[in-house]
Amino acid sequence: xxxxxxxxxxxxxIQMHLQTKFxxxxxxxxxxxxxxxxxxxxxxxxxxxxxxxxxxKIKAAKKLxxxxxxxxxxxxxxxxxxxxxxxxxxxxxxxHAQPMAEYAIxxxxxxxxxxxxxxxxxxxxxxxxxxxxxEISGRTMVLLGTGAIPQEVARLxxxxxxxxxxxxxxxxxxxxxxxxxxxQQIDSVLAVADxxxxxxxxxxxxxxxxxxxxxxxxxKHSIFLNMGRGDLVSSEIILNAVRxxxxxxxxxxxxxxxxxxxxxxxWKEENITITPHISGISPQYIPRGFALFEENLEVFLSxxxxxxxxxxxxxxx
Amino acid sequence: xxxxxxxxxxxxxIQMHLQTKFxxxxxxxxxxxxxxxxxxxxxxxxxxxxxxxxxxKIKAAKKLxxxxxxxxxxxxxxxxxxxxxxxxxxxxxxxHAQPMAEYAIxxxxxxxxxxxxxxxxxxxxxxxxxxxxxEISGRTMVLLGTGAIPQEVARLxxxxxxxxxxxxxxxxxxxxxxxxxxxQQIDSVLAVADxxxxxxxxxxxxxxxxxxxxxxxxxKHSIFLNMGRGDLVSSEIILNAVRxxxxxxxxxxxxxxxxxxxxxxxWKEENITITPHISGISPQYIPRGFALFEENLEVFLSxxxxxxxxxxxxxxx
Numbered sequence: 001x002x003x004x005x006x007x008x009x010x011x012x013x014i015q016m017h018l019q020t021k022f023x024x025x026x027x028x029x030x031x032x033x034x035x036x037x038x039x040x041x042x043x044x045x046x047x048x049x050x051x052x053x054x055x056x057k058i059k060a061a062k063k064l065x066x067x068x069x070x071x072x073x074x075x076x077x078x079x080x081x082x083x084x085x086x087x088x089x090x091x092x093x094x095x096h097a098q099p100m101a102e103y104a105i106x107x108x109x110x111x112x113x114x115x116x117x118x119x120x121x122x123x124x125x126x127x128x129x130x131x132x133x134x135e136i137s138g139r140t141m142v143l144l145g146t147g148a149i150p151q152e153v154a155r156l157x158x159x160x161x162x163x164x165x166x167x168x169x170x171x172x173x174x175x176x177x178x179x180x181x182x183x184q185q186i187d188s189v190l191a192v193a194d195x196x197x198x199x200x201x202x203x204x205x206x207x208x209x210x211x212x213x214x215x216x217x218x219x220k221h222s223i224f225l226n227m228g229r230g231d232l233v234s235s236e237i238i239l240n241a242v243r244x245x246x247x248x249x250x251x252x253x254x255x256x257x258x259x260x261x262x263x264x265x266x267w268k269e270e271n272i273t274i275t276p277h278i279s280g281i282s283p284q285y286i287p288r289g290f291a292l293f294e295e296n297l298e299v300f301l302s303x304x305x306x307x308x309x310x311x312x313x314x315x316x317x
Numbered sequence: 318x319x320x321x322x323x324x325x326x327x328x329x330x331i332q333m334h335l336q337t338k339f340x341x342x343x344x345x346x347x348x349x350x351x352x353x354x355x356x357x358x359x360x361x362x363x364x365x366x367x368x369x370x371x372x373x374k375i376k377a378a379k380k381l382x383x384x385x386x387x388x389x390x391x392x393x394x395x396x397x398x399x400x401x402x403x404x405x406x407x408x409x410x411x412x413h414a415q416p417m418a419e420y421a422i423x424x425x426x427x428x429x430x431x432x433x434x435x436x437x438x439x440x441x442x443x444x445x446x447x448x449x450x451x452e453i454s455g456r457t458m459v460l461l462g463t464g465a466i467p468q469e470v471a472r473l474x475x476x477x478x479x480x481x482x483x484x485x486x487x488x489x490x491x492x493x494x495x496x497x498x499x500x501q502q503i504d505s506v507l508a509v510a511d512x513x514x515x516x517x518x519x520x521x522x523x524x525x526x527x528x529x530x531x532x533x534x535x536x537k538h539s540i541f542l543n544m545g546r547g548d549l550v551s552s553e554i555i556l557n558a559v560r561x562x563x564x565x566x567x568x569x570x571x572x573x574x575x576x577x578x579x580x581x582x583x584w585k586e587e588n589i590t591i592t593p594h595i596s597g598i599s600p601q602y603i604p605r606g607f608a609l610f611e612e613n614l615e616v617f618l619s620x621x622x623x624x625x626x627x628x629x630x631x632x633x634x
Contacts, residue, residue, distance in 0.1 A: 133420075
């Protein structure tokens with residue numbers, strides 16, 4: 001039994017650990033698809049980011065029984081060929097929840113507790129205790145979406161004794177939310193928010209979903225944070241809301257145009273904090289992906305238990 | 318029955334709330350002791366920060382039965398006179414736990430996730446996704462002290478799936494700590510820390526407690542945070558540890574000399590973050606203090622239940 005990995009830079013300790021633990025399995029750790037191609041023919045299991053496979057490669061991989069995709073996006077997978085051969089596909093859905101939740105809490109703390117002002121004072125060697133550091137504890141957070149990522153944000157928010165309100169299509173109850181409402185009620189829900197956190201994927205429903213009028217409904221002291229997709233709301237609406245004092249601050253990790261070009265007015269706004277689409281990036285990504293692979297490999301080899309994150313190749317998710 | 322408060326700037330909604338809820342009680346909200354003095358003679362209950370009372374004033378306050386001190390420090394209280402008269406004293410012990418815990422988590426996130434670098438990039442309008450944002454999740458936190466403040470830090474750390482290790486005189490188990498060791502074992506415990514958080518009061522035992530050798534035992538990637546008292550460790554030891562790469566970063570809210578004078582070498586060190594003794598400051602301080610007073614007033618008036626944070630005037634705590 002042979003496992004071939006096309007993932008670049010898998011740390012040595014992870015390679016060692018797997019080879020020691022599964023001594024009957026041969027592991028080939030390749031530095032990308034260019035190298036992995038040569039081993040595909042013998043692979044029973046293939047580990048990939050999923051963007052480097054095509055129907056030809058699947059055909060060449062005659063013995064392939066399982067593809068572990070170390071990504072949550074599956075847009076480029078040749079599902080037709082995979083489906084014909086009945087090859088098992090699993091992914092790492094949910095792997096972004098932890099870093100993105102940390103990002104959200106971290107940025108809300110940074111803005112509420114005046115990190116920029118305090119770092120500025122430090123640079124000037126100025127001892128000044130007047131900046132008002134607002135606590136995030138006990139505030140009300142409204143989350144757009146109630147999936148794995150918003151749930152993890154809400155879990156941390158509850159640790160800070162926040163009230164957590166979710167908005168979703170169904171309005172169904174979810175763990176770590178005090179209340180979930182159907183998205184039709186967004187206007188009234190936004191009015192009670194101290195923090196509005198958006199972590200929605202881009203779909204026809206979410207594209208330009210937030211309107212200028214909705215920003216007017218948010219409290220003047222509120223902080224809006226978007227780490228989902230940039231097309232949720234136009235830059236112009238955000239700029240106007242911040243400039244007009246309709247909200248206190250916007251934290252943006254995603255944009256209509258990425259990279260956000262130098263000279264764009266969003267960069268210059270004092271009450272907008274920009275990060276370069278990094279909320280989901282983490283040094284723990286590969287370790288976490290391989291930990292999930294390891295769990296699944298045990299199930300795959302023993303036939304006992306259930307594999308996590310199985311993808312239906314007919315639906316693509 | 319008359320309650321006199323010497324606390325400046327008590328928000329109107331708090332005054333209104335108390336006056337409405339306790340309609341049989343007369344409240345006099347004064348702007349400091351200068352004004353409150355005139356009402357002391359008639360006061361049954363007195364609310365104070367505790368640094369403005371003396372034996373004379375206690376003598377003048379003939380009807381006084383209860384002093385509510387809106388502070389945790391009681392150094393300047395005239396306990397001898399209070400003790401003679403059998404006046405009840407309560408304080409707001411524990412009120413700093415929540416803002417200080419937020420401070421600690423906020424600063425560890427700020428340093429780990431490279432906030433300074435990212436804010437610098439933003440200023441230059443530079444889209445650069447390379448800064449490595451380390452997660453705080455799953456790391457090991459060593460806390461010096463296991464009282465109310467370290468416990469609240471540990472509680473939040475557990476929400477981030479951290480391992481929490483406490484050091485205390487007794488080594489006794491405490492909530493939210495995975496392990497507590499007696500302080501004699503500090504050397505071996507420091508060696509496993511990703512974060513070292515100190516929130517110790519200043520006592521003969523803690524003065525210059527941390528040695529240069531102990532900083533050498535901390536891992537090179539570790540972050541040291543002190544929000545207790547500045548005399549826990551000399552500035553020189555911290556400077557040498559950071560300059561020598563023995564630790565990655567120090568976050569300091571307290572100093573041997575406060576205010577930290579402009580020109581002090583601590584200000585200039587890239588891997589030391591300075592805040593001006595603000596970890597315990599919060600806009601929630603007065604609301605929280607009065608919420609505790611309200612609870613106690615109910616008990617005081619009804620005689621049912623137990624007053625919180627009663628101080629023994631003979632011991633002073």
